[in-house]
Amino acid sequence: LxxxxxxxxxxxxxxxxxxxxxxxxxxxxxxxxxxxxxxxxxxxxxxxxxxxxxxxxxxxxxxxNVVQFSSLDLDLVRGGPEQRRTWLDSLLIQLEPVYAYILQQYNQILRQRNALLRGLRGEETGDREIGGWEEDEPSEPELGRSQELSLWNAQLAAAGTRVIRRRARVIRRLAPLANYWHQAISGRTEDLDVRYAPNVPMQEDSPEQVQQAFLQKFQERTIAEQYQGTTLVGPHRDEVEFTINQTSARQYGSQGQQRTLVLALKLAELKLIEEVIGEPPLLLLDDVLAELDLHRQNQLLETIQERFQTLITTTHLGAFDAQWLHSSQIFSVKTGQLSAE
Structure with a gap:
């Protein structure tokens, strides 16, 4: 879509x-x-x-169900947290389509709460002196705003808890699969750890516990949120951390290590979707093999074999091993026209 x-x-x-x-x-x-x-x-x-x-x-x-791998995915490690959240949410929607509704609901509540916080910030920065004296007691409109904020807090905590728990569950299932593939590609020399770092701390996978942690953190960040006029608490500020041999892949991973990591993630996605859905997904490789060395190319293509229907785009057929070309159906696109070779 x-x-x-x-x-x-x-x-x-x-x-x-x-x-x-x-x-x-x-x-x-x-x-x-x-x-x-x-x-x-x-x-x-x-x-x-x-x-x-x-x-x-x-x-x-x-x-x-589709797994897509393009050169843009190599920024999954190097880019900002939003890219990793988008990747995680896209995977979750495929595994559990109802998650799209959950995410949509969370974002609607978030927008409403942010609008209220912007209004509160405007009031805080307004003139609060009357007759030369600073006003100590909050006015009735301010009390109403505060009560309204409490209602949005409860709604965002409930919706956010559904997001957080699902993200945590999918990472728990994906992480060992990704490490398996990362070890296979790296020759068993490197361990990959994929860790979910929620903005709201999770001590246990309990809706009540997560909601309570949500509300506690709202109290801690009240002043900062009203000063900045935006919501600082919730899964829209989550992070997914990748470490190779206990070292941050984003900060210290070489280009080769980062490519291996993303390839391992994509292979793990294939396996996880197949396990959950019960049949293999379609695999789309958008001009990505040119970004991988011959060893990583072969690792990917050997994993695919006849198991996953795969569409690969490329501008350089010569970059492929001859055995893969012989077992593939090749089409050319020229000036918008598709033809079989």
Whole structure:
């Protein structure tokens, strides 16, 4: 439902045209499905399953499971926390489509709470002196704002707890798979640890405990939040930490180590989706093999074998081992036309 290169549909439509269409026939163990997506430059897109237009795009999720690996994913280690949160959330949505609704609900509450905090900041920076004396007692409007903030605190804590617990669970399942692949690619010389670092501390996987920790941290950050006019507590400030042999991969990992790490993550995603969903996902490799040395290329391609249907884009066929070219179907795209070789 989205491109990894742009967020605007009109950027995906050919110049001079007003719409673009993508359709696919999907074969799964559950039975066949027909998928269709229509992008329109001047209005909302349309999504359909088996010829039926869906009222909500979120209902499209979970029909087709995909693992995508592009050169942009190499920034997963080097980039900021937001990139790692987006990666984690995208994986969770595939494993548990209802998570998209949970995340949407959390973000709606977050926006409302931030709007209230901006209002409170405006009041705090306003003129509070009356007749030359500073006003000591809070006014009735301020009391109302404070009570409203308490309500949003409770709502954000409840929604945020659902996000945090799911993120923690998926990392617990993914981490050993990623370490397995990282060891295999590195020749058993390196251990990879993938650790979830929630903004709200989790002592145990209990909704009550997490919500209580949420509310406690709100109390601790009240002054800072009202001063900055934004929410400083919650999963929108979570981090995912990668360490290789107990050393930060982001700060000290070499380029080769970081590439091995991301490759191990993608192989772990493949395995985890297959375990949870019960059938292998589609694998998309967007011009990424040029970023990997021959050893890592072969490790990836040997893992794929006939097990995962894979679409690979490249501008250099010569970068592939001959055995992989012989076992692949090759298409060329020239001036917008697709042809089989």
């Amino acid at each position: 989205r491109s990894h290169r742009t967020s605007r549909d009109r950027d995906l439509i050919r110049d001079g045209d007003t719409i673009a269409q993508i359709s696919a026939q999907l074969e799964r163990d559950l039975g066949p499905a027909e998928l269709a997506l229509t992008l329109r430059s001047s209005s909302r897109r349309i999504v359909a399953v088996n010829g039926e237009t869906l009222r909500r795009q979120l209902d499209f999720l979970g029909v087709l």
